Amino acid sequence: MLDNRYTEVAQLQEEREITPPPPKIQPIMIKNKNNYIEILLKLNSEFGEVDASLANEYIKIYPGTVERHRDMQKFCRAQKIDFYVIRPQNERPLKVVIKGIHPDTDIEEVKSELEIIIPDIKILKVSQLKNNRSTLLIPSS
Numbered sequence: 001m002l003d004n005r006y007t008e009v010a011q012l013q014e015e016r017e018i019t020p021p022p023p024k025i026q027p028i029m030i031k032n033k034n035n036y037i038e039i040l041l042k043l044n045s046e047f048g049e050v051d052a053s054l055a056n057e058y059i060k061i062y063p064g065t066v067e068r069h070r071d072m073q074k075f076c077r078a079q080k081i082d083f084y085v086i087r088p089q090n091e092r093p094l095k096v097v098i099k100g101i102h103p104d105t106d107i108e109e110v111k112s113e114l115e116i117i118i119p120d121i122k123i124l125k126v127s128q129l130k131n132n133r134s135t136l137l138i139p140s141s
Contacts, residue, residue: 023088025069028061031082039081046075093124103128 030039036059043050043061051062063069069085076083101110111126 023066025063025066026086026088028063028069028072028076029055029084029086030059030061030076032057032059033082042079042081043072043075047072094121 032039032054036054039059040050040052043052047068051064053060053062061072063072073083073085075081098110107126107128111123114123114126
């Protein structure tokens, strides 16, 4: 008679639901044009205490919530404050290198074949690598 003493642990793990972690909120990068204090005073008056740090020529603003992030972006646009936001990893375009294709292969043909093979993925750009010095096409081997 074999008895598994860990069956209760296996059942507990199956019952427990795994929730994915909340998405990380990216900082808002505001261009510092020697008016660091002025920009922070505007943001503090509009949004209360703002978590910020100076990184080279940019001010990193950490909003905390998605709604606050959206509101801060709208505020920066309205005030004509120069800023950008780093896109999350899952929203960035996927870059793929295909090796073994002859240099004379037509780029439009490759693009059309990729659209047929992988209809779920939107093909934004197809290009062939070139040698900067000689401007010759690089064979992909």
